Amino acid sequence: xxxxxxxxxxxxxxxxxxxxxxxxxxxxxxxxxxxxxxxxxxxxxxxxxxxxxxxxxxxxxxxxxxxxxxxxxxxxxxxxxxxxxxxxxxxxxxxxxxxxxxxxxxxxxxxxxxxxxxxxxxxxxxxxxxxxxxxxxxxxxxxxxxxxxxxxxxxxxxxxxxxxxxxxxxxxxxxxxxxxxxxxxxxxxxxxxxxxxxxxxxxxxxxxxxxxxxxxxx
Numbered sequence: 001x002x003x004x005x006x007x008x009x010x011x012x013x014x015x016x017x018x019x020x021x022x023x024x025x026x027x028x029x030x031x032x033x034x035x036x037x038x039x040x041x042x043x044x045x046x047x048x049x050x051x052x053x054x055x056x057x058x059x060x061x062x063x064x065x066x067x068x069x070x071x072x073x074x075x076x077x078x079x080x081x082x083x084x085x086x087x088x089x090x091x092x093x094x095x096x097x098x099x100x101x102x103x104x105x106x107x108x109x110x111x112x113x114x115x116x117x118x119x120x121x122x123x124x125x126x127x128x129x130x131x132x133x134x135x136x137x138x139x140x141x142x143x144x145x146x147x148x149x150x151x152x153x154x155x156x157x158x159x160x161x162x163x164x165x166x167x168x169x170x171x172x173x174x175x176x177x178x179x180x181x182x183x184x185x186x187x188x189x190x191x192x193x194x195x196x197x198x199x200x201x202x203x204x205x206x207x208x209x210x211x212x213x214x215x216x217x218x
Contacts, residue, residue, distance in 0.1 A: 001158035006156055010155050018046075018170050022049055022050055028137060032133075034060045034139065035138075036060045036062075036126075036139070037061055039061065041193060044182060045141075045182060048181075051083065058085050060087050061089070062129065064091060064095070064125075064197070070190050071192065074188065081187075089129040091120060140168045141168070142168040142170075150171075153168065
């Protein structure tokens with residue numbers, strides 16, 4: 001991917017409303033666009049914006065099997081409310097199978113264990129989904145305020161692992177802006193979310209970490 005072109009896109013979109021960025025992404029995609037979600041807090045903002053621009057946009061959810069009940073209920077509520085074209089992908093083994101073979105979930109100090117969990121329970125099904133859906137554009141809910149890794153991200157980047165243009169329309173939005181959008185549009189939220197692949201909010205998810213290409217291979 002041409003770096004100068006990426007910079008042009010980032011410069012042009014930096015001050016635009018996220019809805020404008022999503023509209024631009026859909027136009028660039030030739031109908032091959034997906035938005036990924038994990039139904040964490042504030043995910044309803046991006047999902048609402050996406051269906052407003054493209055009602056039938058595929059919504060990719062890798063359900064690793066370890067979500068809390070509130071997250072599953074939230075996912076179903078949003079699926080119904082927004083009429084999401086939800087594409088759910090699961091790991092090749094169940095949570096019970098993983099626990100029996102590999103033991104308890106890794107803690108925040110077990111870096112290798114967290115990477116192994118990500119590879120098995122998140123990255124493999126995500127890679128399979130991206131092959132099946134074959135998007136040109138991948139929309140994400142990444143925001144700079146979420147963790148240190150994301151603080152210096154660009155809105156439009158080329159993802160070498162999945163060979164796709166990754167666009168984060170909400171990159172510059174604050175929690176206050178997200179909260180205001182939820183209230184304005186009457187959208188639900190939920191806070192009982194936990195990602196066992198991260199163990200804490202300061203660590204980066206395997207889908208967006210720099211090591212993912214080495215782990216996944218070609």
